[in-house]
Amino acid sequence: MSSDGDNDDFLYEDEYDDEFDQDDIDSTSEPDVYDAMSPAMEEAPQKKPYDVSWKVKTLQEIIDMQNKEITKVQSLLEVPASSAAILLRHYVWNSEKLQEQFWNDPAQALEAAGLSPPSSPTTHTSTQPTGVFECPICCMEYDYPSTYSMGCDHRFCKDCWIEYLSGKIKGEGESAKIQCMESGCKRIVREEIIDDLVTHDISKRYHNLLNAAFVADSPTLRWCPHPNCEYIIECSQAPTRMLNQLVPTVQCKCGDDLCFGCGYSASHRPVLCRIVKLWEKKCADDSETANWLQANTKECSKCQSTIEKNGGCNHMTCKKCKWEFCWVCMGPWSEHGTSWYQCNRFDEKSGIDARDTQAKSRASLERYLHYFNRWANHEHSAKLDAEFYQKTEKKMEQMQNSGNLSWIEVQFAKQAVDAVIKARITLKWSYCMAFYLKRNNMTELFEDNQRDLERAVENLGYLLEQNISDTDSIAKLRQDITNQAAYVQKRHDILMDDTLRGYLEVSYSAGDW
Numbered sequence: 001m002s003s004d005g006d007n008d009d010f011l012y013e014d015e016y017d018d019e020f021d022q023d024d025i026d027s028t029s030e031p032d033v034y035d036a037m038s039p040a041m042e043e044a045p046q047k048k049p050y051d052v053s054w055k056v057k058t059l060q061e062i063i064d065m066q067n068k069e070i071t072k073v074q075s076l077l078e079v080p081a082s083s084a085a086i087l088l089r090h091y092v093w094n095s096e097k098l099q100e101q102f103w104n105d106p107a108q109a110l111e112a113a114g115l116s117p118p119s120s121p122t123t124h125t126s127t128q129p130t131g132v133f134e135c136p137i138c139c140m141e142y143d144y145p146s147t148y149s150m151g152c153d154h155r156f157c158k159d160c161w162i163e164y165l166s167g168k169i170k171g172e173g174e175s176a177k178i179q180c181m182e183s184g185c186k187r188i189v190r191e192e193i194i195d196d197l198v199t200h201d202i203s204k205r206y207h208n209l210l211n212a213a214f215v216a217d218s219p220t221l222r223w224c225p226h227p228n229c230e231y232i233i234e235c236s237q238a239p240t241r242m243l244n245q246l247v248p249t250v251q252c253k254c255g256d257d258l259c260f261g262c263g264y265s266a267s268h269r270p271v272l273c274r275i276v277k278l279w280e281k282k283c284a285d286d287s288e289t290a291n292w293l294q295a296n297t298k299e300c301s302k303c304q305s306t307i308e309k310n311g312g313c314n315h316m317t318c319k320k321c322k323w324e325f326c327w328v329c330m331g332p333w334s335e336h337g338t339s340w341y342q343c344n345r346f347d348e349k350s351g352i353d354a355r356d357t358q359a360k361s362r363a364s365l366e367r368y369l370h371y372f373n374r375w376a377n378h379e380h381s382a383k384l385d386a387e388f389y390q391k392t393e394k395k396m397e398q399m400q401n402s403g404n405l406s407w408i409e410v411q412f413a414k415q416a417v418d419a420v421i422k423a424r425i426t427l428k429w430s431y432c433m434a435f436y437l438k439r440n441n442m443t444e445l446f447e448d449n450q451r452d453l454e455r456a457v458e459n460l461g462y463l464l465e466q467n468i469s470d471t472d473s474i475a476k477l478r479q480d481i482t483n484q485a486a487y488v489q490k491r492h493d494i495l496m497d498d499t500l501r502g503y504l505e506v507s508y509s510a511g512d513w
């Protein structure tokens, strides 16, 4: 979510007290409270240099976008609508490139798109011969109306066409590139033919696939990744080349955040998209097995591949490089002579060197685990968010009943939970960032920011857990929570601002990414 633009107004000092006696909230101020809690949907205003603007589109708007382009090309090139669509899809909706190629060599452009030789689908029906036709696929005889051929004149029975088209759409998920059944014929099957032949369900699936391909082909569109959400995000400010400097976090109309850059289904600020990919891969590879590895394996001192100890024998042979060594001292087995049953060589040079290498690779695993455990801890907290909200809602009811506070007046608690949850997401990713961060003077600033936010969130979490007893304590708690929530928000914005601005100014440098 983009920040709400009023960071400068955050007060967390004692002078804030006066604000609380303001019980006379009139009806005109009510919409402000609602606005503050339901973030702006349409065209989020650009507030920070690292924020992007975006629009949320419906599927119908995406269909309209395509039809508009098709109509334009149809009249410019004087071709049927379905041909215009096939041409546009072939030229990945780049109508300038299409027009250039078309006017340069129309026959070549049509052939490249799978529309050669040019003929309208209607000219064929008029010249249809009479009598019976033997379908080359199923070898059955049909009268001509039960058969079909495109401009390429490859005729088959409709049953075979239906089976073929249904299989392509349902089985293989193909849409824009379905070709003639004749092997080697590159003629593309037109939209209206498919709609005419296949069942309603399959035709629907076909059009969904066409729309999905349109969105996938467009660098400025992305489906919302959240389950059951059918909105599409449009953003022209986050092209791939910018993703080294931007983390284009946007919010869908379904209420959830996503990253426009990589499609991650939540905010992963302040971490760059490609680092998130590296991290996810590393976690998938490492985290499940990391603890187990730590206890049960060692790395071969010759080739660094991981070796599992099985059984009680200390004589290990690396499966990969066949190096024979001792599990206890890591030294070469050849120096152990006949004392295979026990190792008493812990101080030999060969063993010390080998253990050094071992220690290095252990240290890198431990470094990873240090960051991963902190990352995972926040990830785990996020799973309890719903419960956190429920508990808070109960408290809000309690405060309305026993503290004589209005609905509006207890919203501070929900806003505090919002702040905690937002900050935890940022903290979570800050550990991934720290893992990949090369140590320099920016690292210290980053880690200071991280620690300050971690503490602020901890304190606010503690306050939100407090029990409410009497009216006096409610007033005090409300004040404390509001102040602390404002402080969390402020620390959050500072961490975000320093880091995201740092990308734009390229003051953060990556380690071995």
Ligand SMILES: [Zn+2]
Pocket: 135, 136, 137, 138, 139, 140, 156, 157, 158, 159, 160, 161
């Ligand atoms: Zn047939």
Ligand SMILES: [Zn+2]
Pocket: 150, 152, 153, 154, 180, 181, 182, 185, 186, 187
């Ligand atoms: Zn054909």
Ligand SMILES: [Zn+2]
Pocket: 224, 225, 226, 229, 230, 231, 252, 253, 254, 255, 256
């Ligand atoms: Zn959505």
Ligand SMILES: [Zn+2]
Pocket: 259, 260, 261, 262, 263, 264, 268, 272, 273, 276
């Ligand atoms: Zn991303």
Ligand SMILES: [Zn+2]
Pocket: 300, 301, 302, 303, 304, 305, 318, 319, 320, 321, 322, 323
């Ligand atoms: Zn080895």
Ligand SMILES: [Zn+2]
Pocket: 313, 314, 315
């Ligand atoms: Zn053995």
Ligand SMILES: [Zn+2]
Pocket: 326, 327, 328, 329, 330, 331, 336, 343, 344, 345, 346
């Ligand atoms: Zn040994």
